[in-house]
Amino acid sequence: MNADELLKRYAAGERDFHEENLTGACLSEAFLSHICLACANLKDANLAFADLSWANLIGAKLDSACLLVTNLNGANLSGANIIRARLTGSDLIDANLAAANLGDAKLTGVNFSRANLERANLMEANAHEACFDGADLRNTNFSEAKLRGSSLQQADLRGAFLCESNLAGADLREADLRGANLSGAFLCGANMEGAKLDGAIFTDAIHFCIRQK
Numbered sequence: 393m394n395a396d397e398l399l400k401r402y403a404a405g406e407r408d409f410h411e412e413n414l415t416g417a418c419l420s421e422a423f424l425s426h427i428c429l430a431c432a433n434l435k436d437a438n439l440a441f442a443d444l445s446w447a448n449l450i451g452a453k454l455d456s457a458c459l460l461v462t463n464l465n466g467a468n469l470s471g472a473n474i475i476r477a478r479l480t481g482s483d484l485i486d487a488n489l490a491a492a493n494l495g496d497a498k499l500t501g502v503n504f505s506r507a508n509l510e511r512a513n514l515m516e517a518n519a520h521e522a523c524f525d526g527a528d529l530r531n532t533n534f535s536e537a538k539l540r541g542s543s544l545q546q547a548d549l550r551g552a553f554l555c556e557s558n559l560a561g562a563d564l565r566e567a568d569l570r571g572a573n574l575s576g577a578f579l580c581g582a583n584m585e586g587a588k589l590d591g592a593i594f595t596d597a598i599h600f601c602i603r604q605k
Contacts, residue, residue, distance in 0.1 A: 395419050402427065410448075420458075470508075 395417040398409060402424060410430040420440045428448040435453050440460040447467045454474045461481040470490040478498040487507045494512060499519040508528045515533050521541045529544075531551045543563040549572050556576040566586040575595040 395422075 393409070393412045393414060395414070398412070398414065398417070398419070399422060401409075407426060408428045409432060410428050411432060412429070413433045414429075414437055415433050416436045417434065418438045419442055420438045422439070422442045424447060425443050425445045426447065427444065429452050430448050430450040431452060432449075433453045434457050435455045436457060437454070438458045439462050440458050441462065443463045444467055445463045445465045447464070449467055449469045449472050451471045452469065452473070454472055454477050457474070457477045459477055459479045459482055462479065463483050464487055465483050465485045466487060467484065468488045469492050470488045472489070472492045474497055475493050475495045476497060477494070479502050480498050480500045481502070483503045484507050485503055485505045487504070489504075489507055489509045489512050491511045492509070492513070494514045494517050496516045497514070497518070499514075499517050499522050502519065502522045504522060504524045504527050506526045507524070509524075509532050510528050510530045511532065513533045514537050516536045517534075518538045519542055520538055522539070522543075524542065524544045524547045526545070527547045529547050529549045529552050531553075532549070533553045534557050535553050535555045537554075537557045539557055539559050539562055541561045542559070544567050545563055546566045547564075547568070549567055549569045552569070552572045554572060554574045554577050557574070558578045559574075559582050560578055561581040562579075562583070564582055564584045564587050567584070568588045569592045570588050571591040573593045574597050575593055577594075577597045579597055
């Protein structure tokens with residue numbers, strides 16, 4: 393299926409496009425709210441500035457897709473493959489990304505407020521100044537991720553892997569880091585006021601200038 397056909401069928405009221413092959417499709421600025429693209433192949437697709445709010449993208453293939461400034465609020469991306477995708481400036485408030493693979497993705501400035509990223513893979517992802525406030529990040533893999541200046545206020549990071557991650561200047565106030573592994577993490581200037589740190593591992597972490605009460 394090509395982009396034009398999908399847009400025509402969507403405009404006619406159709407919403408179910410699960411397992412469709414949309415590799416490389418150009419859907420920039422498209423309005424596709426509540427669409428079902430479960431298990432669809434969207435590898436290398438261009439979805440910049442599109443509205444995919446509350447879309448069903450369970451298990452979708454979004455490898456290297458362009459999702460710049462895309463509205464994915466409330467979308468279900470659980471189990472989706474989003475490796476190396478570009479999501480700079482996008483909104484994923486209340487989105488479900490449980491067990492999704494965002495390895496090496498570009499996530500600068502992305503808003504993940506209250507999103508579910510439990511068991512997601514963000515290894516080596518670039519999430520500078522991203523917002524994870526109130527997000528479920530239990531057992532999430534942030535190993536070697538770039539989180540400089542990111543906000544993780546009241547985030548649930550129990551059991552998360554933050555080994556070798558860059559958390560310089562990050563806001564971790566009231567975050568739950570019980571049992572998290574921050575071995576080798578760079579924490580200069582991080583704010584951990586009110587954070588729960590029972591059982592957290594800080595082996596070889598660089599943590600001078602941490603603000604904690």
